[in-house]
Amino acid sequence: MASPLVDVHTHVYLPRYAEVLRSRSAAPRILTQNGEERLVILENEPSGGRPVGPQYWAREEKLRFMDLHGIDISIVSTANPWLDFFEAAEAHTVAKQLNDDMEEYCASSPAYADGPLKRLYGMGLLPLVPGISIDALLGCIAQIKALPHLHGLIMGTRGIGKGLDDEALEPVWKAIADAGLVVFLHPHYGVDSGAWGEKDNGHVLPLALGFPFETTTAITRFILAGVYDRVPDLRILLAHSGGTLPQLSSRLASCIDHDPVVAARLKHDARFYLGKLYFDAVCYGPEELGFVSEIVSRSERYAPGADNSSFVVANRKTGSGRMMFGTDHPFFPPLSSTEKWKSVVENLDAIDTVSGWDKEEKDGVRGGNALKIFGIL
Template sequence: MSRKLLIDIHTHLYLPRYAQLLRARSQIPRITTLNGEERLVILAGEAATGRPVGPSYWDRDAKLRFMDTHGIAISIVSPANPWLDFLPPAPALQTCEALNSDLEEYCATSPEVELGGRRRKRLYGMGYLPVVPGQEVGGVCAAVEALGKLPHIKGVILGTQGLGKGLDDPALLPMWESIAKAGLVVFLHPHYGMPPEVWGAQENGHVLPLALGFPFETTTAVARLILTGILDKLPALKLLLAHSGGALPVLSSRLASCIAHDPVAASRLAHDARYYLGRMWYDAVAYGPEELAFVVPTRGTDRLLCGTDHPFFPPLKGEEMWMSVTENLDAVENAPGWSEGEKEGVRGGNAVELFGL
């Protein structure tokens, strides 16, 4: 395997069909036009201005150009939030099927690259599930089964709301069982953050919701999921956490201690909480070597994979290189005490193993 192999496992797209759906809406989430420019509005705090949106969000050639510019051989693309969360149950089922078909075609017709002496597509996907409030879990399981038959789909992306009661909802157990049976990777990604009032009255733009709200959402959702005992029930379940697992790595020992001292919570689990964190995978989208150092001690570098969060956070001041790529790659390169082999694993080898490339 080439030392220069770079695989991006946290890179998003809005498929053209999905973008059209957002353009047809008058409420958040939506794509609207302000002063002749299309703007994406997916968070409540963006209602007045949104963010610029263009071909990098849905055009495959733009995705491939970004990959070429940054030396990325393969990308595992995933739909960006808010997925299908805003749709009623029946439309979510229909839209999910259509979008997953679009995603399979998007990947299946992409160019090829040589990897380990074999030809591989440059694009693979993690698909949609119709996990929306009011949905019957049987419909979700059927969607999982259909995804498992698509050759270029390697996983699913999930938010944290579940069917309206979170990912620890007992009604979701059949979904988790179906995903584990299909061997799909679950990429857990935030969208809702924290209640807006926690950020105070001072105007700080999107800084606090994105820098803190997203990681805290992941932290809480995954801790709740651990406390269900799902990873004891389904040891084959593969969970990949966005943004390096939020605050979980630095709080893992505190979480373990609190569980150990709570008889109700402790009775549900067969292991220390840190054991379950070691069973998960994490993207290396942490922006600094010190932050990555928190992830490694109880999990190891073999559970870390590179990501760019493209097409969000585009270059500043007309620069060509994206800081979300350069800073996160620098963090891997400068992580304290890692061998060159460990760095190679994080850059690409671990993704080959996890996604069966």
């Protein structure tokens, strides 16, 4: 059997969640304008929200999109907004319901190539809101672990309100690692569209720059807290190829070296921890994809016992082995009904044309890595 094409960055607003958003009078919400439903994720969105329809919640539409683009298997996650607009008790109830809904969404999908695998697998959701009890979070982790078609969970960047470096989350990280689940870290809040200037640039700054900056800041806080030294088996997948962390990792390491308060927390050079992370391949260009892969490969030189002065990367496939294809469906649809989605075409082209990758590496990023890392095969 040929290596399947697997999409790890693909979202759904499950019908129950869509109904919650329709019931709200403030963002996040789904509202109706001129007979059209629009999703407003943040207040004062320059675009006034985006038009939504069945492709956002219908399983048949997800499968139709996959068939159109030759995607064999999708590992589907709930999309932002997260549940932090709820009070803790209601967030807990909704998270458990959505986890069960996601299991049904995936379990009812057809088989892949008439074999034992399904076309759809999923990620669960934790009620990460201020005031939630750690026991409630641990219970949701156990629930996700017990659902056979869920192999991970998606998480925002604020934790339970104090960031991912919050010491209260320590038992949560350990429980996720012990359960063998992948954490998909995904942004939501972005940056103010008026930051450092007044000109209207639509949603470009909050999305194109703000989302990657948010991911970078959140995972850097996590690294600085030393969590990977205490929970080394935790698997975290970063959206949008890790934001700007690969580009800034050496600068980060230098700043840590000159800050004794932070340096004392970590057992290793900050660049070592990039080799603990996973990255989606939503870069839209082969140069960017190759750069992230190379930076992650070089994390090996900072492993315990490595000689930094003369280290040569013995296995450059370390980086590509931690990258996985994604589409960000159903966002950024084609501008014409006759077009294929650029998020598919351009990201697949980037994988196919990265300089230096061999067929094994490309097949891994296209699907093999995801099946292994998410424990589907």
